Amino acid sequence: MRKLLLMLTLWFVLLIPVSVEAQGKLHLSSVSVDIWPEYDRPEVLMIYHLTLAPDRSLPATISLRIPSGAEVNAVAVVDATGNLINAPYDSTIQGAWLTLAITTTSPQVQVEYYTDLVKDGITRHIVFDWAGDYAVDNLEVNFLRPLGAGSPTISLPSDDTSLGQNGQTNYRIAVPNLTADTPFILKIDYQRQTDALSIASLPVQAASTPGPDTPGHISMTGILPWVLAGIGLLLIVAGSVGFIAWQHAGQPPVADERIPLPLKEDEEEFIYCHQCGKRAQPGDVFCRTCGTRLKKGPTD
Numbered sequence: 001m002r003k004l005l006l007m008l009t010l011w012f013v014l015l016i017p018v019s020v021e022a023q024g025k026l027h028l029s030s031v032s033v034d035i036w037p038e039y040d041r042p043e044v045l046m047i048y049h050l051t052l053a054p055d056r057s058l059p060a061t062i063s064l065r066i067p068s069g070a071e072v073n074a075v076a077v078v079d080a081t082g083n084l085i086n087a088p089y090d091s092t093i094q095g096a097w098l099t100l101a102i103t104t105t106s107p108q109v110q111v112e113y114y115t116d117l118v119k120d121g122i123t124r125h126i127v128f129d130w131a132g133d134y135a136v137d138n139l140e141v142n143f144l145r146p147l148g149a150g151s152p153t154i155s156l157p158s159d160d161t162s163l164g165q166n167g168q169t170n171y172r173i174a175v176p177n178l179t180a181d182t183p184f185i186l187k188i189d190y191q192r193q194t195d196a197l198s199i200a201s202l203p204v205q206a207a208s209t210p211g212p213d214t215p216g217h218i219s220m221t222g223i224l225p226w227v228l229a230g231i232g233l234l235l236i237v238a239g240s241v242g243f244i245a246w247q248h249a250g251q252p253p254v255a256d257e258r259i260p261l262p263l264k265e266d267e268e269e270f271i272y273c274h275q276c277g278k279r280a281q282p283g284d285v286f287c288r289t290c291g292t293r294l295k296k297g298p299t300d
């Protein structure tokens with residue numbers, strides 16, 4: 001019994017290092033690298049798309065070496081909804097390399113950085129250097145030729161060309177089955193007469209062509225009848241106002257009925273008694289109230 005327990009313990013102890021070693025070896029199923037020189041900056045924009053092997057448990061830490069002079073632009077992972085979110089990382093410089101220690105909870109990691117573009121007159125020179133940190137089933141490099149550049153000279157023949165970002169020509173180079181600690185170097189040369197950035201040379205395009213069903217779109221066919229009706233109504237109102245003004249211009253003003261008309265010459269004024277103030281009747285000589293002789297003129 002004691003010997004059996006001893007054998008089981010020895011077997012368990014020997015099994016642990018094997019398991020830890022298998023867990024510690026990180027393996028990448030694919031690495032896709034986009035090389036975009038003179039795109040939105042005078043330097044070279046490098047974009048790494050890393051995919052861990054399906055059997056790798058998460059979270060995991062990836063140590064990725066890039067040139068020491070690189071300017072890291074973004075480190076992100078792809079979440080469950082397919083969106084990119086920032087990922088924590090540490091960076092250390094070791095000789096010619098800048099090592100990024102990235103903690104990921106996703107099998108897909110994206111790293112973006114800018115590196116210098118070597119210029120000699122109109123000639124541009126780029127060196128892509130994969131340090132061989134991990135074994136890679138499929139390595140793919142995509143070179144996006146800047147607008148206005150001539151055909152590039154690439155140290156390896158491209159597998160195919162296609163229209164890439166914003167209609168620029170993309171050259172794809174595929175390298176399968178890279179083992180760990182096996183570096184890979186790709187050199188690219190091209191000529192370009194201008195220093196203008198590709199993104200600045202692209203024409204501005206509408207996101208979509210407006211149509212009858214586009215929100216906010218107004219059709220002239222629908223509003224034209226309303227415009228014509230409004231113009232006709234304004235003409236009718238203006239004509240009516242003008243006609244009324246023309247009629248009133250040739251007529252004399254109407255007298256105000258509140259103003260009393262003057263007495264005619266043949267009308268006799270009323271006479272009032274200077275003694276008691278009572279009004280006398282026409283033809284009276286004496287006041288019918290007090291009997292005082294009435295005055296009919298200034299001589300009376």
